Amino acid sequence: MSRSKKLFKLQKIDTAIDTAHKRISDIESILADDEELKRAQKKEKNTRLELEEKKKILQRAEREVRDQERKIAQNKEKLYSGKITNPKELEDLQLEAESLERYLAVLEERQLEAMIVVDQYQTAHKEALEALRKVKENRKKLHVELNQEKSKLENDIEALKAERKNALEGIPEEDLELYEGLRQTLGGIAVAKTNEQSCSACGTQIPSAVYQKARSASQLTNCKTCQRILHAE
Ligand SMILES: [Zn+2]
Structure with missing residues (x-):
């Protein structure tokens, strides 16, 4: 075998080893990269916190409606109890009843709006959860594949090193x-x-x-x- 042929054979082996090392290093970078996962986790967390916030607003609105209904019940009880006979007092109670009902309508409107908002945020959070689940699933699959490829490359490198040892003979x-x-x-x-x-x-x-x-x-x-x-x- 000519001198240059021996070196050319060695070159082919070394190039194969270099290529395998380069791929392993690329694989390690991909394995270490958790940007996408972090982004999906952050999005899930943010939408969850926002949803909790909106749920609190809804609970407050529901409480206000209940309080208002209680006030209305108390007003009616007085109004129809028969205990109050003074016309002025009865008229005041009647006016109060109307005012209480008007405000109840406002509170119910607020409650409805809060419910719609909670629905929207619930959907957003559900989507973020699903996206996170997918990212995790894909990542798991990818990591299995890459780790398999990496160990195959490591075996290849071992075999190439043995080949290299033989190729060195006579140079x-x-x-x-x-x-x-x-x-x-x-x-x-x-x-x-x-x-x-x-x-x-x-x-x-x-x-x-x-x-x-x-x-x-x-x-x-x-x-x-x-x-x-x-x-x-
Ligand atoms: Zn040249």
Whole structure:
């Protein structure tokens, strides 16, 4: 096997390992991201607190209606008890009865309005609860899938590392040093395959003399533009 072919094989393995590591890191970011969950929880909490507030307003309105009805009952009791015979007093009671009834109508209107508001907030809270339930359900499903993918990638990396160990055999120390150095400075890609007679990494045309060297079993050459080691099949 040519020197460049050995490095190219190593490159393929290292690229696969890098890709797996990158995906694992992406997966970890997704797993750690709880923005959507927090948003749904906040919405549920806010709508619940608002609903409680509106329910209190309704309870107060209901209490006021009951109090008013009690006052009306007391007024009627006096009015029809037969104990009050003074016409002025009876007239005052009659006027009070009318005024109490008028105000009861106002209070009942308020109670009705409060009921409508409670209904609206109940719907909003129900929707927020349902949305939260869905977020939790989707999140659970996603986490199961991602954790499965992550452990598969970890196994893949172990297998690739074993493969890498084998691929290292027979690579001269100086070639490996050159390879590792280029990998560090060139974004992980140290070896480029030739494509026709150009560099597959940067697209530069390769002069014939360089191309011949790239095909050689015993020599290493690099792309004059991107500096990567060239490998021609
Ligand atoms: Zn190049």
